[in-house]
Amino acid sequence: MPAPHPEPAYWLMKSEQAEFSIDDLQKKKRAHWDGVRNFEARNFLREMHRGDLVIFYHSDGDPSGPAGIARVASTAQPDFTQWDRKNPRFDARATRERPLWWMVDILFVKGFRRVIPREVLREVPALARMKLWTRPRLSIFPLTRREFDTIQKLGSREE
DNA sequence: GCCAACGTTGGC
DNA sequence: GCCAACGTTGGC
Numbered sequence: 330m331p332a333p334h335p336e337p338a339y340w341l342m343k344s345e346q347a348e349f350s351i352d353d354l355q356k357k358k359r360a361h362w363d364g365v366r367n368f369e370a371r372n373f374l375r376e377m378h379r380g381d382l383v384i385f386y387h388s389d390g391d392p393s394g395p396a397g398i399a400r401v402a403s404t405a406q407p408d409f410t411q412w413d414r415k416n417p418r419f420d421a422r423a424t425r426e427r428p429l430w431w432m433v434d435i436l437f438v439k440g441f442r443r444v445i446p447r448e449v450l451r452e453v454p455a456l457a458r459m460k461l462w463t464r465p466r467l468s469i470f471p472l473t474r475r476e477f478d479t480i481q482k483l484g485s486r487e488e
Numbered sequence: 489g490c491c492a493a494c495g496t497t498g499g500c
Numbered sequence: 501g502c503c504a505a506c507g508t509t510g511g512c
Contacts (some may be wrong), residue, residue, distance in 0.1 A: 333507090343510085345509095349494095366508095367495075367496095367508095367509095368495090369495090384505080388509075388510055388511085389509085389510055389511080393510075393511065447511080464494095464495065465492095465494085465506095465509080465510075465511080466493070466494060466510070467495095467496075467509095468509080468510095468511050
């Protein structure tokens with residue numbers, strides 16, 4: 330009997346709007362989420378499964394906030410940029426045998442009609458416990474299903 | 489562009 | 501193993 334498909338998990342992933350935006354993802358359809366160089370964020374990458382859902386968040390944006398939805402397309406693989414001496418994220422500690430940094434692939438799902446500004450999120454009681462507030466510099470973290478649904482609804486509103 | 493927050497590095 | 505210095509993130 331095949332293993333039951335696991336419940337999807339929910340994540341928030343930050344990308345600088347100017348560097349890689351939800352529009353860039355829409356054009357590419359699928360992208361590597363490489364360049365993560367924080368151990369806690371890396372550990373979350375390694376917990377991801379195909380099918381997990383992601384709030385794509387624009388940091389340093391105008392405004393900053395959730396910009397759309399993506400889906401995890403692969404489990405973690407070694408982030409090749411760690412071995413590339415010409416890449417600013419090159420890490421001399423990493424070897425082929427013992428990679429230090431990991432990445433997943435993500436697929437475009439949808440872009441919100443407009444980015445939800447942080448100050449709007451701040452007002453939403455269901456989002457009060459989000460790691461966005463308590464861990465301001467963490468670029469990847471899990472969301473509860475309720476948090477994900479709440480953000481998705483805010484992003485789908487017509488107005 | 490400034491700068492606070494905070495994760496990481498490295499000297500001891 | 502402590503902790504000061506450093507570097508980066510990211511809101512404003």
